[in-house]
Amino acid sequence: MVLSCPHRWYRAAGVPRGAQPQPHVVDLRSDTVTRPSARMRQAMAQAEVGDDDYGEDPTVNVLRKDPLPPTVTLSHAELQHSAAKLLGMEEALFVPTSTMANLVAVMCHCQRRGAQLLVGREAHLHVFEQGGVAQVAGVHSQALQDLPDGTLDLSELESTIREGYGSRYHPRLELICLENTHSSAGGRVLPLTYLREVRLLADQYGLRIHMDGARLMNAAVAQGVPPAQITQHCDSVSLCFSKGLGAPAGALVAGRREFVAEAWRTRKLLGGGMRQAGVLAAAARVGLECVEETLQRDHRNARSFAQGVWELSSPFCSVNLSAVETNMVLVKVAGPWLSPEKLCERMQAVSEEEVAETGHAVSVRLFPWAADSLRAVWHQDISAHDTQLVANKLKFVARQCSREQGAAA
Template sequence: MFFKTFTDSARGLLQLVNRRAIIPQHPHVYSVGLGQEGPSRLYYETAKPVNTPVSDASIRTVDLRSDTVTKPGAAMRQAMAEAEVGDDVFGEDPTVNELQKMAAELFGMEAALYVPSGTMANLIAVMVHCRERGDEMIVGDLSHLHIYEQGGTAQLAGVHSTTVTTLPDGTFDLDQLESKIRHGYPDAHYPRSRLVCVENTHNIQGGRVLPLPFLKEVKALAEKYGLAVHMDGARMMNAAVAQNVTPSTILQNTHSVSVCLSKGLGAPVGTMLAGPHDFISRATRCRKALGGGLRQAGILAAAGKLALGDMITRLEEDHHHARIFAQALLECDPPLYEVDMAAVQTNIVRFRLRDPSLTPTEFCTLMAGVGECEQASIGQGVRVLMFPHIGGSIRAVWHLGVTLEDTQLATRKVQFVARQHSQQTLGAH
């Protein structure tokens, strides 16, 4: 009897583990966010929505999948073509050096390092702060670093992670954070707590901006126990614009930061990693070991200089367009969409469908196609590309490649899809 009870319990536990670990066939089963909580914490598939082939040049495509799809404009391409270059591994590329100095000053940090990608920058930061294999970092359970970077900190750095529960606004409970800090090193049983990681803006929670008082309290708590704070600031510039503060005002509450140049800022490649001089010295060694030591990188850094110099203030335009779209979703007749306007703080809009018979994947397919009667209804054919997201939601992201006209066309398309779906539903009954 005991054996049967034990095996039944074990089987139930195994099923629970599998429900948490196996990627589902449908990308809308993740039950977190937008007011929904559930026992399963499964992550959405990253496959692209089905895009209907289009040959008609009059059909407009509005790409809202991510702010990573931006392309350098004419001025940026010219700056890249004319960039003065040298061997950056030798520290001799003048354009890279200028970019690094520019970033350090903007962030209020002692030094900065140009790194090929945000994932590499975050990995380097963890490697520098957690200097011994078996050290531990504390991260939000919905953070990009924890979910979308392939566990590289464990694979490549030997750093253990423990998680705190990410709240809907991207923060986490400070009492829970404190409870996760290990004590008694070098006790033979436990890893050593070395690092706390925050994400600003928070991707999964829809571009939410971390409040400055929260960041201040996190840093104070970390320093109380001798821990460092690293910010995954891939969209930190969006946070600064949304809060109307300088980047250094945000970053005075961290010890290091990674800031992506190739999202809303429009550069084709690169992330800036910044922190104290000794941190960047160690980071340079780690970058080389990871294959990130580039040679004549000034061609890329020239784009980064324009990104940090000219592209920051225009982020408010993306935020404005995102709010226009979100408000249009709420005003759609017939009502098909749910969106929390308080959560639309930057360039990301997460919304849900009121009708469970229409899945996020099916909706994205409809938005990416051009339906019958669309031209007469909207004025032209429009393909709007979006991703199914967590919690049965859909994510749309604004960037420099999406104009006000594009945004207006996207709102007409969601209204058209809502009308068509309502007519089909009524016809079926």
């Protein structure tokens, strides 16, 4: 029975008579559900702003020719310049979303008619961005099969390149797109050795590389390396501020100076020119300042949950511990009568039985990811205590399922 009205079990759980129960909600659907921290809100309120479309917003600007006003602190100024240095790129451009950042990058790299890019079949850019590279940019994508760790098979990649290289019958191959971390692979990190191999291959055939780095900082923290050590193998990179970094909105695309100049024009074309964008840039800057501490905690919590699922040894759900590298956990759900959707529903619902058995009313929001799996994503709003509550809830649901299956047998 889902919680709805006062009942005797409220008092057993310590809820005063007549009080309406408020389940503790743990939202693990994505790291996009975060709310700005108090520090971010303060930075947004105090941000020095101007018209970014005129290049006059000091919190966003790539470079300033005049000294910073005394009211502007360096910690919240020049997001684009600071981020470019962090990524080892010459310049960067602040844009509203990572989807726009990726589209801008593709349009800047693939300006000839008949251009083609190579991308993983499960890549976010290929699956979840409405085919913008074809619909808007007119660029042909050839999708290759992703391996379980989010990489592409290098032999297949090279044979695909060679098949169309110099051909008058194939589209003009211009670009290779990578995703790091790889969302559909469960937040897997692309190995540095793999990135070097792709770079050598791209150079051999005169191709460029764009990295969808929406969660690039997760990859850097997981590998214990500066972001620039990852992006040195790419011609351009996108970075999202509204995922693990916890900002309410914003992303950037970075690369060489000439590339970013063209990216500004493309952003304007796509309607991405912003005005007093420093309000958003200030929150993004705070996210960058706290990134290592925040993401290390997220990774620990995700790993802790995955360990709990593994130790549960349930016939209804399991996890591949070796695949949990960052803030995502893919939980495999065993059928036939329990689907990912059904398990997500049971994790979100709260019953009298749960409160009586566990002493807690916990509603966990998860994402049914595939036909046989669900996804949980950790972020700055989820504590170690929340993580333990989620693990306890899963144990309770697993016991429920066992009892129900036994009764049906």
